[in-house]
Amino acid sequence: MNKKQARLFAIGSTALATLLFLGLTVDSHRQFGKLTNADKITPEVTRGKDVWHENNCINCHTLFGEGAYYAPDLTKITKLRGEAYLTAYMKDPSQFYDENKHRRLMPRQDISEPDIKALIAFLDWVSNVDNQGWPPRPILVTGGTFPGTAGGATQGADSAAAQPPAARPVSGAENPIALGENVFRTAAPACVACHSVAPGVNMAGPSLAGVSARAQQVLASGQYKGQAKDVAGYLRESVTHPSAHVVPGAMYSANGNSFMPATYATSLTAAQLDQLTAYLSSLK
Ligand code: HEC
Numbered sequence: 416m417n418k419k420q421a422r423l424f425a426i427g428s429t430a431l432a433t434l435l436f437l438g439l440t441v442d443s444h445r446q447f448g449k450l451t452n453a454d455k456i457t458p459e460v461t462r463g464k465d466v467w468h469e470n471n472c473i474n475c476h477t478l479f480g481e482g483a484y485y486a487p488d489l490t491k492i493t494k495l496r497g498e499a500y501l502t503a504y505m506k507d508p509s510q511f512y513d514e515n516k517h518r519r520l521m522p523r524q525d526i527s528e529p530d531i532k533a534l535i536a537f538l539d540w541v542s543n544v545d546n547q548g549w550p551p552r553p554i555l556v557t558g559g560t561f562p563g564t565a566g567g568a569t570q571g572a573d574s575a576a577a578q579p580p581a582a583r584p585v586s587g588a589e590n591p592i593a594l595g596e597n598v599f600r601t602a603a604p605a606c607v608a609c610h611s612v613a614p615g616v617n618m619a620g621p622s623l624a625g626v627s628a629r630a631q632q633v634l635a636s637g638q639y640k641g642q643a644k645d646v647a648g649y650l651r652e653s654v655t656h657p658s659a660h661v662v663p664g665a666m667y668s669a670n671g672n673s674f675m676p677a678t679y680a681t682s683l684t685a686a687q688l689d690q691l692t693a694y695l696s697s698l699k
């Protein structure tokens with residue numbers, strides 16, 4: 416290759432790479448609308464984005480892995496927590512964790528109710544963006560492991576950053592307890608995002624270790640306020656009507672309204688509820 420040929424080759428390959436780069440960039444931009452569900456950007460979502468910026472949430476939290484690493488990533492938060500919990504959390508975060516234990520603070524920001532609703536609409540829109548698996552790992556700030564796994568003994572709301580978990584292959588597909596455990600992991604929002612079955616591990620919801628035996632005690636105590644007649648009925652009702660009888664604690668409910676999502680009665684099938692009840696009944 417002489418000098419002239421070398422120069423031509425350099426210019427030619429640069430031009431080719433540039434064209435390729437521009438082409439791919441344009442192609443990516445063409446897909447943004449679909450990946451981000453642009454048609455779902457309502458005025459409330461836009462308002463929520465403004466509230467997010469006005470309150471500098473990004474100074475502590477990340478979305479899509481972007482932001483500050485002081486507090487958990489919130490990209491999928493509405494897939495892990497229901498509206499009741501998120502509303503209560505944003506009204507008064509201090510109810511939900513202990514500054515001494517967690518050594519971090521989310522300030523109370525006195526956001527109005529409509530603005531909190533808008534924030535949740537925004538975060539829900541964010542959670543439905545096809546982020547093509549990014550960030551690749553959950554951003555957990557306090558070194559917790561995934562909730563519901565051994566060692567996932569993160570307290571309070573620490574496990575927020577986790578992505579909704581995937582289904583586990585069920586061996587012995589007929590076994591209702593195993594099927595129920597799978598529903599426990601895969602319901603939307605996933606039960607494991609808020610409940611551990613390890614004793615004493617209270618996350619956004621109380622530990623469900625021994626819940627079956629505890630249900631028996633509650634039913635016999637005379638304090639019980641719901642409709643259930645037996646343990647299975649109590650456990651099923653806890654899932655379909657969380658506020659029928661609430662576990663005491665300011666971080667679990669306000670004015671008798673549980674922060675557990677009240678959506679499972681309709682989002683789960685009757686068969687899934689049977690399987691869940693079988694699984695919960697096995698937690699003795
Ligand atoms: C000064 C830092 C800071 C700011 C600003 C802040 N947060 Fe937080 N936030 C935290 C910390 C720390 C936690 C986690 C506490 C813990 O459990 O350890 C948290 C937790 C949360 C949670 C609960 C996560 C879960 O797992 O349930 C939500 C929701 C949340 N923040 C939303 C917001 C929103 C929305 C804003 C803006 C309006 C905001 N935060 C602003 C520090 C902050």
Ligand code: HEC
Binds near residue numbers: 661673676679
């Ligand atoms: C956003 C967090 C959250 C999610 C998700 C969640 N829960 Fe709960 N759960 C709670 C809270 C908070 C309580 C305590 C207040 C109450 O009794 O409702 C609770 C209570 C319970 C209780 C009653 C425990 C007792 O001792 O009486 C059961 C059973 C239960 N949840 C099962 C489930 C199952 C099964 C799922 C999934 C289908 C689930 N939860 C999803 C937060 C959650």
